[in-house]
Amino acid sequence: MKEAIAVSTVDFTGVVWRKSSRSGNGNNGNCVEVSYTGPxxxxxxxxxxxxxxxxxxxxxxxxxxxxxx
Incomplete structure (x- = not known):
């Protein structure tokens, strides 16, 4: 049986975003940004x-x- 996951609203207003180190050098345009907001x-x-x-x-x-x- 899978563990239940609680759904909640997370406010990302004002968080710091950083380019993922796994995005490569960005020359191919495939870049993501990541933000850690607690859990x-x-x-x-x-x-x-x-x-x-x-x-x-x-x-x-x-x-x-x-x-x-």
Whole structure:
């Protein structure tokens, strides 16, 4: 049985975004920005920051980074 995930609203107003080190040098235009806001990690397209934010629990983001290393 999978663990239930609580859904809540996260306010990303005023957070600091940084370009992901996994985006490469940016020459191909495929860049993402990442923001850590406590238990949630936000990810957005650096070329279209108004398009929306994907959010992940911090534990899921850590697992993704470990898997992609």
């Amino acid at each position: 949630v990690v936000g990810v957005r397209d650096s070329k279209n920051t108004e398009a929306g934010i994907l959010t992940f629990p911090e534990s899921a983001w850590a697992a993704f980074l470990a898997f992609s290393s």
